[in-house]
Amino acid sequence: MFRGSILLLALTGLPAPALASKPCPTAVKEAVKRLHPTARLASCKPEKDQGKLQYEVKISSEGKPLELDLTPEGLLLQTEEKVPLGSLPAGVLSAFRSRYAGIEPLAAERQTKADGKTTFEVAFERDRKRREATFSETGSFVEEE
DSSP, X not given: OHHHHHHHHXXXXXXXXXXXXXXXXXXHHHHHHHHOXXXXXXXXXXXXXXXXXXXXXXXXXXXXXXXXXXXXXXXXXXXXXXXXXXXXXXXXXXXXXXXXXXXXXXXXEEEEETTSOEEEXXXXXXXXXXXXXXXXXXXXXXXXX
């Protein structure tokens, strides 16, 4: 039974039990409190990005949901904030419509890296799968996931 569970986790892409059970490090919690003193912590889960461990922390700050990506040591990597599609820079929306003609955007997020660099992630559906395209502030295509 246990072997089947591991196989199921591997096939579904869900985190392995050892990764999923890691508690939120004190350094991560302290960084969140320093960055957003009045925030309410909703979740803190470990994930791997390009082979490196980081923590995806979901908070509510001043009534807005935010997602923070932090290193185990508490260094901020990125902040993600949902934004209305109508607030996307014109260059981003234009680049999306040009690259994905006939596909409607479903949602958008502003991603702000620790160095202040901002990108926009636009969610859409293609072939019955949710995808995300990332663009620079000026509309240059960055990547698709």
